[in-house]
Amino acid sequence: MGCSLSSRAVTLLAEMFHTHAGKDGDKDHLSKKEAKELLKEEFPLLIGVSVLQRAKVQSLHFTSLDMDGDNKLDFQEFMTLVFSLTTICNKLM
Numbered sequence: 723m724g725c726s727l728s729s730r731a732v733t734l735l736a737e738m739f740h741t742h743a744g745k746d747g748d749k750d751h752l753s754k755k756e757a758k759e760l761l762k763e764e765f766p767l768l769i770g771v772s773v774l775q776r777a778k779v780q781s782l783h784f785t786s787l788d789m790d791g792d793n794k795l796d797f798q799e800f801m802t803l804v805f806s807l808t809t810i811c812n813k814l815m
């Protein structure tokens with residue numbers, strides 16, 4: 723019996739976070755550089771979107787996502803980014 727779609731989605735998100743966060747050796751936090759690379763590699767669809775949608779994506783500033791101000795994103799802060807991106811992607815569908 724396979725996993726449900728939602729179980730796979732949650733697992734994939736956690737996997738995506740830890741894979742990118744671990745590039746600098748700290749798999750529990752995304753640095754600004756890692757967050758930028760994650761967006762570029764995992765959400766290439768957003769590269770081809772309209773100017774208006776791109777403006778919304780660019781408004782997801784690292785500093786506004788970094789709620790505790792430690793200059794890196796933990797998993798909870800990352801999920802805020804995922805929520806925003808999912809909302810934007812849903813509007814593009």
Ligand SMILES: [Ca+2]
Pocket residue numbers: 788789790791792793794795796799
């Ligand atoms: Ca943080």
